[in-house]
Amino acid sequence: MTQPLVVIGGGGFGRETLDVAEAINRSRPGTFDIRGVVDDAPSERIRALLEHRGVPWLGSVRAWLASSDDALYVVGIGNPSVRRSVVDLVDAAGRRAATLIHPRAGIGSVVTIGAGSVVCSGVEVSTNVSIGRHVHLNPSATVGHDTVIADLVSVNPGAIVSGDVLIEREVLIGAGAVVLQGLSIGARALVGASACVTRSVATGATVKGVPAR
């Protein structure tokens, strides 16, 4: 059955999220009826880019929530704390989230992926992995065996999360970073691009460099 879908956020990751939904439709025709993008204040450039690809701008989040649209939603906003505030608003209104997994992502056995999550092209998820709600796995990120990723985490392009890692909610793992096996990353921490994380990271901390400090 075709599911109506809106993407919230027309920025870079929002439009990449549209790419994932369109790739799913090419692979399994009729999966989603992509209604458009909801965004509180899209710039002229973003509106032009959406128009160019034939995707309507549907207005602000509150305008969409006030409408009778029954579409599933996915939030394509890369920043975890901004994403959380939008998810809280939309969930409180009783809207349901879709899960988008690109057909060229590799998903192993015994993997759970929560509603609202977006898994991009080239991602590899190993075995026995738990991925929460509204998680973004950007292109070519990898997630190792027995790892747990909580809600609202962003793993940026090319990052490598090793096995047996625990990533708590709203963490951002920068592009190309490596998290070594068995470590924990505390809630809302930031791991810089290209960092190599060799020790567990405290809640809310920012670490960068090799080794990450």
Ligand SMILES: CC(C)(COP(=O)(O)OP(=O)(O)OC[C@H]1O[C@@H](n2cnc3c(N)ncnc32)[C@H](O)[C@@H]1OP(=O)(O)O)[C@@H](O)C(=O)NCCC(=O)NCCS
């Ligand atoms: C690490 C990070 C979170 C720090 O952000 P910030 O606190 O705003 O840092 P600033 O830009 O103010 O830079 C502070 C210092 O850290 C350095 N720095 C910034 N990012 C760094 C990184 N990833 N690795 C090493 N050093 C870094 C800066 O050069 C600067 O050094 P200086 O004080 O000697 O001039 C951020 O730079 C980062 O890497 N975020 C991930 C971004 C990402 O993944 N982008 C891809 C999106 S698809």
